[in-house]
Amino acid sequence: xxxxxxxxxxxxxxxxxxxxxxxxxxxxxxxxxxITIIGVLILxxxxxxxxxxxxxxxxSTEQMSDPGVPFYWPFSRRTFLYEGQELELYKVPAADxxxxxxxxxxxxxxxxxxxxxxxxxxxxxxxxxxxxxxPVYYADPQWENFRRVWDELNLPLRFRxxxxxAGFGTLGAVLSSVLVAYGFSRFDFRGKGVLFMILIATIILxxxxxxxxxxxxxxxxxxxxxFLPLIIPHFFANAYNVFLLRQYFLQxxxxxxxxxxxxxxxxxxxxxxxxxxxxxxxMTAVCLxxxxxxxxxxxxxxxxxxxxxxxxxxxxxxxxxNADYGRLPNLIQTxxxxxxxxxxxxxxxxxxxxxxxxxxxxxxx
Amino acid sequence: xATLAKAQTSAVSKPRQKKRGMSAFERYQTKWGLIxxxxxxxxxxxxxxxxxxxxxxxxxxxxxxxxPDAVKLIGLQNYVNMAKDANVGVSLLVTVRYAGxxxxxxxxxxxxxxxxxxxxxxxxxxxxxxxxxMPYMIPVVAGAVVWAGVMNTQTGWLNRGxxxxxxKGPDWLNSTTWIYPALVLIGLWGLGNLMLxxxxxxxxxxxxxxxxxxxxxxxxxxxxxRITLPMISPVIFYNLTLMVIGAFKYFDLAYVLKNGTGQPxxxxxFYALNLYKNAFTYNLMGYASALAWLLFIIVLILTIxxxxxxxxxxxxxxxxxx
Numbered sequence: 001x002x003x004x005x006x007x008x009x010x011x012x013x014x015x016x017x018x019x020x021x022x023x024x025x026x027x028x029x030x031x032x033x034x035i036t037i038i039g040v041l042i043l044x045x046x047x048x049x050x051x052x053x054x055x056x057x058x059x060s061t062e063q064m065s066d067p068g069v070p071f072y073w074p075f076s077r078r079t080f081l082y083e084g085q086e087l088e089l090y091k092v093p094a095a096d097x098x099x100x101x102x103x104x105x106x107x108x109x110x111x112x113x114x115x116x117x118x119x120x121x122x123x124x125x126x127x128x129x130x131x132x133x134x135p136v137y138y139a140d141p142q143w144e145n146f147r148r149v150w151d152e153l154n155l156p157l158r159f160r161x162x163x164x165x166a167g168f169g170t171l172g173a174v175l176s177s178v179l180v181a182y183g184f185s186r187f188d189f190r191g192k193g194v195l196f197m198i199l200i201a202t203i204i205l206x207x208x209x210x211x212x213x214x215x216x217x218x219x220x221x222x223x224x225x226x227f228l229p230l231i232i233p234h235f236f237a238n239a240y241n242v243f244l245l246r247q248y249f250l251q252x253x254x255x256x257x258x259x260x261x262x263x264x265x266x267x268x269x270x271x272x273x274x275x276x277x278x279x280x281x282x283m284t285a286v287c288l289x290x291x292x293x294x295x296x297x298x299x300x301x302x303x304x305x306x307x308x309x310x311x312x313x314x315x316x317x318x319x320x321x322n323a324d325y326g327r328l329p330n331l332i333q334t335x336x337x338x339x340x341x342x343x344x345x346x347x348x349x350x351x352x353x354x355x356x357x358x359x360x361x362x363x364x365x
Numbered sequence: 366x367a368t369l370a371k372a373q374t375s376a377v378s379k380p381r382q383k384k385r386g387m388s389a390f391e392r393y394q395t396k397w398g399l400i401x402x403x404x405x406x407x408x409x410x411x412x413x414x415x416x417x418x419x420x421x422x423x424x425x426x427x428x429x430x431x432x433p434d435a436v437k438l439i440g441l442q443n444y445v446n447m448a449k450d451a452n453v454g455v456s457l458l459v460t461v462r463y464a465g466x467x468x469x470x471x472x473x474x475x476x477x478x479x480x481x482x483x484x485x486x487x488x489x490x491x492x493x494x495x496x497x498x499m500p501y502m503i504p505v506v507a508g509a510v511v512w513a514g515v516m517n518t519q520t521g522w523l524n525r526g527x528x529x530x531x532x533k534g535p536d537w538l539n540s541t542t543w544i545y546p547a548l549v550l551i552g553l554w555g556l557g558n559l560m561l562x563x564x565x566x567x568x569x570x571x572x573x574x575x576x577x578x579x580x581x582x583x584x585x586x587x588x589x590x591r592i593t594l595p596m597i598s599p600v601i602f603y604n605l606t607l608m609v610i611g612a613f614k615y616f617d618l619a620y621v622l623k624n625g626t627g628q629p630x631x632x633x634x635f636y637a638l639n640l641y642k643n644a645f646t647y648n649l650m651g652y653a654s655a656l657a658w659l660l661f662i663i664v665l666i667l668t669i670x671x672x673x674x675x676x677x678x679x680x681x682x683x684x685x686x687x
Contacts, residue, residue: 035486039493042481046497049554052522053511064520071525176404183401187394199405202413204606204668206614208640209661210412212428212654213419215644219430236408267397296504298617303645315506322510323624333514336507347502351495358558359565 057333058141064330069137076140080116089116089136092126106130142330149334152325153317162313165230165301166294172235173290174283180237181245182271186257203239207299215303225308230300234290241286244357248282249275285357288350295343314339417661423654431648443655453656455631456639463635464612467549471608472601475556479563480589494564501557509621512551513538538622541632548633551618559604566597595680602679606671610664616641636660 056064058074069075078089080102087102092113101113104123111130112123149155184196218229257270265273276283298315305311312320318339322332347354387395399406424443428436447453481487482494500508515521516537524534537547574592583591594601616637619627625642627634640660644653 029488032486032488035481035484036488039481039487043493043496046553047500048522049511049515050500052515056514056520067519071520071522176408179401180405183398183403187398187401189391189395189398192398195402195406198409202409204610204664205413205417206610206637206657206660206664208614208637208657209420209664210416211420212423212644212650212657213416214412216423216428216430216433216650233408233412235404236412237405242405267401292502296506298504298506298621302620303641306645315504318504318506318510319621322506322513322621329514329517329520332510336510339507340503343502343504344499347499348495351498355494355498355561358561 053333053336056330057145057337058143059145059330060140060142061328061330064328068135073139074141075137078136078138080114082114082116082119087114090130090133091136092124092133100136101126103130145331145334146338149331149338152331153314153321153335153338155338157310158312158314158317161227161311162295162315165227165297165313166291168227168231169234169294170287170290172231173238173241174286176235176237177241177245177286178271178276178279178283181242181249182267182275184242185246185249186254186267186270186275199239199242211303218304224304225311226304227311229304230294230297241289244286244289245279245282248279252278281353281356284350284353288346288354289357291346292343420654420657420661423651424658426651426654428651428654429648430650436651439651443652446652447655447659452631452634452639453659456634456636459632459634460612460615460636463545463548463615464609466545467552467612468605468608470549471552471556471559472605474553475559475563475604476601478556478560479567480593482560483564483567494561497560498557500554503554505555505617506621508551508554509618512547512554513622516547539629541630544629544632548618548622562600562604563597566600567593570596598679599681602671602675606668609667609671613637613660613664613667 055071055073060074060076062077063069063075069077078100079086080089081087082102082104085104087104089100089102090111090113091098092101093099099115101124102116103111104114105112108129108131109127111126111128111133113126114123115121180199184192184199214229215224218224223229223232252275257274260270260274295313296315297313298319301313301316302319305313305316309317309320318335321335325332425438425440426436427439427442478497482490482497484490487493503511515523518524518534518536523537527534535543537543570593574596575588578588578592614637615635619625619633619635619638620641623629623633625638625646627638627642636656637660640653640656643649643656
């Protein structure tokens with residue numbers, strides 16, 4: 001600060017109160033402290049289940065059924081191999097503090113130990129119930145849980161299925177919604193208002209209201225147990241996406257497409273060369289919406305793919321895994337972690353565009 | 366304007382095409398407009414309108430996917446059976462009970478979170494917004510599985526936390542009483558959208574209103590109650606409508622947590638789950654269609670009620686918005 005070059009006048013005026021400004025800033029930080037601390041506490045509680053998932057997913061199955069082990073981290077009991085036997089280590093009180101000794105023989109009144117660091121010292125006798133002693137644990141995350149879940153859930157297949165459903169569906173959702181939104185935002189025709197109202201009204205429609213005849217039709221034409229029912233309907237636009245894109249298109253000045261029209265561009269040309277290049281954020285938001293929707297969707301894959309396990313996406317596979325592997329709660333958490341990691345990473349990467357899109361649709365209505 | 370001029374000249378040169386007072390410009394607009402919205406129109410007929418009407422027709426039949434050719438029309442029999450079926454009443458009650466608990470709590474917590482991440486006195490607002498929003502992105506099945514673990518009485522963290530306070534925690538997922546608070550708690554993870562839309566609403570409130578209130582010595586709560594809430598009531602209304610309808614579509618969590626059994630003691634037999642079981646477990650698709658129509662009517666009536674009473678409590682700031 002001291003070696004500062006002479007600055008323009010306006011800057012100089014601002015800088016004159018430099019010291020006071022600093023204390024003001026400190027005061028500002030201080031005034032933010034209480035609410036921020038409360039916020040952090042709430043946030044930590046709010047996200048604590050993720051901590052449970054992480055740690056449990058790395059625990060061994062033995063730890064899950066051992067209530068004595070600290071719960072907050074994956075631990076294993078330390079053991080010592082002695083004369084072909086795996087011996088458990090305990091914390092044994094001794095004259096000079098606590099010793100970690102391996103139990104050779106355990107009875108209720110007397111336990112025989114051996115010191116793993118000094119086997120030559122021979123057996124050590126300790127008077128007392130070994131159950132009162134604390135076992136020795138060490139942090140031992142079971143990374144191979146991932147390998148096991150990878151195989152059990154057949155994850156390459158699950159990811160492939162999920163990506164096919166989400167990818168093609170996203171393509172259809174964007175293509176169709178762009179066309180429909182363009183039609184609603186740039187052309188005037190009789191009945192447009194009513195049609196748009198009907199489109200928005202479909203938001204409240206429960207999927208169950210149309211489910212059964214649709215299912216029957218699909219099974220007649222051989223679409224059940226294929227991806228088609230989860231992809232094809234998205235090529236016919238949906239209210240949320242159309243609404244978002246329409247709002248966005250309406251903000252683009254009409255003069256630009258009119259100029260292109262004078263130059264002889266037909267409406268398709270105008271859409272592709274004028275509207276779309278300016279709507280990248282809105283289209284990205286629509287892509288993200290659909291991608292997340294498809295990744296998370298559980299009900300329709302369940303309905304249409306239930307008897308074809310090879311086609312199950314992650315969501316259905318995880319539900320089945322959860323139902324069948326109740327005795328392996330740690331692996332279920334590993335599976336949950338694998339299922340949520342893709343949408344969460346995509347969310348963090350694209351969160352700004354995504355959250356703007358939410359606000360755009362949510363508030364304008 | 367340019368389009369207009371161009372269209373008009375072409376109209377003048379081809380006056381024969383002019384019919385029913387529709388100018389060439391209007392025809393041009395109608396033609397292209399309909400071309401572009403045609404994917405939706407086709408989809409609306411194919412995936413919405415015709416299936417809804419077909420559901421109505423199905424509801425008068427005994428359609429069974431195992432013997433599809435033996436289908437016959439049975440009049441109102443399905444609706445008569447519905448009136449006798451105890452599960453219909455149970456599932457409606459479950460749905461209403463859950464909605465009655467979940468909606469006020471979710472709304473209050475959503476408002477609280479939005480106010481928190483909007484607070485001038487919170488450092489790192491964007492950090493908080495992103496992280497409070499994030500669980501919304503977690504697939505429902507994964508979220509359900511995680512929460513089932515957290516609520517496990519042996520290995521879960523929730524009861525450990527409660528026991529640290531010296532109280533014994535309940536068996537959340539196996540008690541007919543505690544299952545609803547459990548579902549509400551899990552539902553709080555999905556409040557990101559609510560928080561974000563409420564936040565955007567709050568940011569849209571003109572600052573002058575708060576400044577005027579400060580001059581009158583209104584405290585923070587009064588400002589929230591008298592300015593923020595009325596100003597964001599359209600956003601609240603929008604979310605409330607979606608939540609009410611959402612309760613009748615509630616399926617995924619109930620299905621994943623209890624493997625679709627409706628346990629404990631039918632307390633998770635939500636309306637949509639009962640419908641699913643009738644259609645796809647018991648193969649009673651005719652009957653399930655009748656249930657679907659009742660659902661459709663319920664949702665329609667609720668929406669109409671919400672919109673017709675909205676004028677009384679939703680405040681639309683003088684933009685003349687509908």
